[in-house]
Amino acid sequence: MSTSISSLTPYFIVKNARVAIDFYGRAFGAEELFRMTDPRDGRIGHAELKIGESTVMIADEYPDFGALSPDTIGGSPVTFHLATLAVDADLARAVDAGAVALRAAADQGYGERVAMVVDPFGHRWMLSQKIEDVALEEMQRRWNEQTGA
Amino acid sequence: MSTSISSLTPYFIVKNARVAIDFYGRAFGAEELFRMTDPRDGRIGHAELKIGESTVMIADEYPDFGALSPDTIGGSPVTFHLATLAVDADLARAVDAGAVALRAAADQGYGERVAMVVDPFGHRWMLSQKIEDVALEEMQRRWNEQTGA
Numbered sequence: 568m569s570t571s572i573s574s575l576t577p578y579f580i581v582k583n584a585r586v587a588i589d590f591y592g593r594a595f596g597a598e599e600l601f602r603m604t605d606p607r608d609g610r611i612g613h614a615e616l617k618i619g620e621s622t623v624m625i626a627d628e629y630p631d632f633g634a635l636s637p638d639t640i641g642g643s644p645v646t647f648h649l650a651t652l653a654v655d656a657d658l659a660r661a662v663d664a665g666a667v668a669l670r671a672a673a674d675q676g677y678g679e680r681v682a683m684v685v686d687p688f689g690h691r692w693m694l695s696q697k698i699e700d701v702a703l704e705e706m707q708r709r710w711n712e713q714t715g716a
Numbered sequence: 717m718s719t720s721i722s723s724l725t726p727y728f729i730v731k732n733a734r735v736a737i738d739f740y741g742r743a744f745g746a747e748e749l750f751r752m753t754d755p756r757d758g759r760i761g762h763a764e765l766k767i768g769e770s771t772v773m774i775a776d777e778y779p780d781f782g783a784l785s786p787d788t789i790g791g792s793p794v795t796f797h798l799a800t801l802a803v804d805a806d807l808a809r810a811v812d813a814g815a816v817a818l819r820a821a822a823d824q825g826y827g828e829r830v831a832m833v834v835d836p837f838g839h840r841w842m843l844s845q846k847i848e849d850v851a852l853e854e855m856q857r858r859w860n861e862q863t864g865a
Binding site: 569570571572573574575576577578579580581595596601603604605606607612613618619620621623624633634635636637639640641642643644645646647648649650651652653656657660669677689690691693694696703706707710711714 | 719722724725729744752756768769772784790791793794801840843859860
């Protein structure tokens with residue numbers, strides 16, 4: 568039985584979406600496509616951003632609907648993986664904008680140079696630049712070797 | 717200054733990724749593209765799934781790297797928005813597979829019929845079917861009207 572699902576878009580919650588959207592523009596080049604503003608209190612009820620060729624959805628906290636930010640929950644079980652052609656430059660830009668580096672850029676055995684940051688709103692971002700074509704079997708072989716398995 | 721970022725892919729953590737991948741296949745038609753298995757203990761260190769035309773990354777918990785599931789953190793500040801052509805059927809399928817409906821399918825003023833579920837691993841999914849073309853100004857006008865603003 569097949570589904571009618573055509574696409575998946577991550578929808579993420581922050582405290583102070585207005586400030587966050589500005590931050591994501593400076594940190595990752597996010598472009599705002601549109602926003603809907605709550606007439607009662609000015610919260611952003613829904614906005615869409617373009618990052619590279621991908622779309623993401625963002626909103627302020629709505630606790631009544633279970634929409635809570637990492638600050639309120641205490642972290643996030645989702646990381647946003649960003650494919651980049653220049654991980655060092657893009658890491659520097661994100662940190663300049665106010666992100667905190669959790670892992671410096673480093674080459675990985677699976678053929679990517681990867682860095683990790685957390686943004687001021689508690690979301691985690693992985694910047695990843697492909698540096699080598701590695702076949703799946705070779706990736707697993709290197710991992711086994713690393714661990715002595 | 718522009719970035720070199722080309723795309724964003726959500727990377728999400730679960731407890732027992734092997735069981736979760738099977739669940740996502742039954743619930744949302746997710747197709748496994750590949751997986752890397754930890755030679756030390758059989759955890760899935762990285763796997764990629766296709767849902768509709770979108771790719772997502774999934775792994776087991778790696779607490780040493782801050783990779784924690786919703787069970788451990790106590791929720792998620794990210795919802796996965798699924799565009800579907802048949803929200804009622806796809807909601808029924810997800811619930812059959814073991815998801816719990818948080819909101820029944822209902823028509824929304826912004827032109828979509830929307831339902832929300834939480835899966836057995838603590839991640840939230842929004843199923844959304846477009847039912848009407850609504851211009852942005854009209855969306856905002858309806859919201860203002862609803863709230864008496």
